[in-house]
Amino acid sequence: MGLRRTEKNEWGIERAGRDKLTGLFGASSYIKTLNEIQQTGGAFGIIVLDINSLTCINEKFGESVGNQILVVTAKKLKKCIRETDMAFRTGDDEFSILIRGVCNSEFYEDIIDRIRQSMNRRVVLPEAAIKVGIGAGYARYPENGNDVQSVIKAADSVMYQDKRLQKDEQKTEKVSAYNLSHDSLTGLYNKRGFVEAVRIHLTENPNTNNILLMSNFRDFKMINQVFGVDKGNEILIRMSNLIRERCGRMGIYGRIDSDHFVLLMEKERFRESGMCDVLDDFFCNILGADYQVRLQIGIYDVADPDMDVLGMCDRANIAIRSIKHDSKLAIAWYQDDMMKDTLFENTIISRFDSALKNGEFVPCFQPQVDPDGKLVGAEVLARWNFPGRGIMHPKEFIPVLEKAGVVVQLDRYIWERAAEFLEKWKGTPMEELSLSVNISPRDLYYVNLGDYFQDLMERHGLDPGKLKLEITESTVMSDPEQGAALVEKLRASGFIVEMDDFGSGYSSLNMLKDIHVDVLKIDMGFLHRTDDKKRARIILDFVISMAKTLGMSVITEGVETRDQLEFLVEMGCRIFQGYYFSGPVMLEEFLDRYYSSEKENEKAV
Known part of the structure; x- marks a missing residue:
């Protein structure tokens, strides 16, 4: 600490020396000044201040940054005190303010609040922007002590208590900050x-x-x-x-x-x-x-x-x-290019609810026929008559609805429409017709299917055997025990349960052992997906024979040519579905093709 000059302070007491770094009065004059004021019989008070974590700041940013903080702190102290008061730098990170005269507690607390508010804002330096905190305490002579040392001790005690409270608050803030930024279950960042x-x-x-x-x-x-x-x-x-x-x-x-x-x-x-x-x-x-x-x-x-x-x-x-x-x-x-697909998917999802309400989803019918082409049933499939685009194939929207978890609503809509058709067809040539509807894997978990379908049949006055229920291997094998119980409940209620896409899974035979269904639907794609057609036909022949032995009917899907039809007939197949006969068609075309009476058609529609 260097001495600049000798001068007298506001009380006329001769003082010498200032802190070279901050320009405040130095530590060497602090105690001497207080003793001299006490000896004159004057009342005074002191505010002691300590910069929090200055050592850590020096280690992280360097002593030059720490020194700049000390300089900035000194300037802020001068702005917060009266001209008659004195500011001292009493240690590396410690400051004191000498207050002249008798002042109440509110006066001291107001000064501390103004200092703290100015220091709590980030101190912006060329090297960094740092938030600086302080601990503070005050004491008065003669209220808090009979001599200088007891007054300093009383102020220090309040200041250290203040720093302890700040540390506790900081710990609480750290816990709060941790909770704000971390996941409570895993402990990872949220x-x-x-x-x-x-x-x-x-x-x-x-x-x-x-x-x-x-x-x-x-x-x-x-x-x-x-x-x-x-x-x-x-x-x-x-x-x-x-x-x-x-x-x-x-x-x-x-x-x-x-x-x-x-x-x-x-x-x-x-x-x-x-x-x-x-x-x-x-x-x-x-x-x-x-x-x-x-x-x-x-x-x-x-x-x-x-x-x-x-x-x-x-x-x-x-x-x-x-x-x-x-x-x-x-x-x-x-x-x-994935962004385009995402935008399309978002359009699908955003329009879905209104599409259901506005009747944009249209039931289509794919005929199921005997070898002579005589109609024995039909599968009801969904098409979306998308405004401005026309009829949309299920492959475009079903996967999107499945990922969004809303395909259940579409399935229910199709089930309801199928039941409505069957009810309307009573007393017409279509009365003997049965319809098949699909159950997706998500339906198993979001709908009580047994109770739902029984209620559906009762509301429309239908025999459960008129609405056939198609499930896939993946639907029931995701939870075999629940799947088996559901199938048994549906069959006990009179529904005919069909296993769709049989053979496409990895445990088809194991599934048949535990889950009893009425019909196996075999996709001709089984033959198309292999180079060894002879071997595939032997397996297909075995599956058809096994189904008959187990008392199950077989529907062959994907029949596209006359040759396929003929060898399937030789194997014993009796019900077919595929483009050789017809793809999925709208209701009007379906009725026109299989029921020629316009009067009956009008009533059915």
Whole structure:
């Protein structure tokens, strides 16, 4: 500390020396000044101040930054006190203010509040913008002590108590900040924490090439419903532990939604084959052999590090939504043209509710006939008469509605329409006709199908055998026990249950052992998907023979040629469905083709 000059203070007491860094009176004159004032018999008070964490600031930003904070602090103190008061720098990070005369507590607290408010704002320096906090306390002579040392001790005691309270508040704030930025279930970053961490990382590392991965468990809501929320949470926790264990400090990761995990990492560190091997181990018996967890992963190659982080996540999610196949693990990289598909899907979903209300979904009928082409039944299928586009094929909208979880509503609509047709056809030549409708996998979990279909038949006064119910292997095998119970309940109520796409699954024979159905529907695509047609025909012949032995009827789908029809007849098939006879057609064409009476047609429509 250097001495600038000798001068007298406001009380006429000769004082020498100022702090070279801040320009305030120095520590060497502090105690001496207080003693001299006491000896003159004057009343006074002191405010003691301590800068929080100055040592940490020096270590992180350097002493030059710490010194600048001291200078700024001194300037702020001068602005907050009267001209008759004095400010001292009494230690490395400590300051004191000497207050002249008798002043009440509100006066001291007002000065401290003004100092604290000015210091709580970030101190903007060339090197950094730093939020500076202070601890503060005050004491008065002679109220809080009979001599200078006791007054200083009393002020220090209040100041240290204030710092302890601040530390407790900071701990609470840290806990609160942690809760705001972390997922309570897994301990990973939540959406807010992930976005903030990624933005900081990309700002500090603008020249690194990164990728963002997002994972999605297919039909996770169904897992919660079938196995319980606790089991679903267990899967999420295991997944988070796997990410934490494998990624460590190599990336930034979090859980930003129900079953969506995200990871930002350097592209050169990513090995797709290694990730697949790790996830294969993860899948082993996670829910038992009867239910296969399916994980989809979308990857976005971060081309623009300045892009909004949630925009990056959206693109990874778009890649997920582009996945069409249903394998255990599916991976897709984002491509720009996927955005068009996403916009189309959003249009589908946004129009769906109004389309149902406005009757835009149109039931079509694909005939089921005997070898001579005589009509014995029909399958009711949905088409969407999309405004401005025309008739839309189910392949364009059904997968979208399934992913959005709203296909159940469409299924119900078709079931209701089919029942309405059967009721209207009473007393007409179409009265003997039966109709088949499809049950999707999601229907099994979102609708009490047994009670629903019984109520449907009662409301329309129909024999349950008139409405045949088509289920797929995947529908019942996702939960074999529940599937078997449902099939038995439906059959006991008089419904005819048909197994659609038999043979397309991996455990068809095992399924037949445990689940009794009335009809097997075999797709001729079974023959088209192999080069060994002879071997395929032998297997097909065996399946038809086995069905007859088990007391089941067989409907062959996808019949397109006369040759196919003839060899299927030789094998014993008696009911056919396919474009050789007719594709799905609108109601008017269906009735015109098979019922020529215009009067009956008008009544039926």
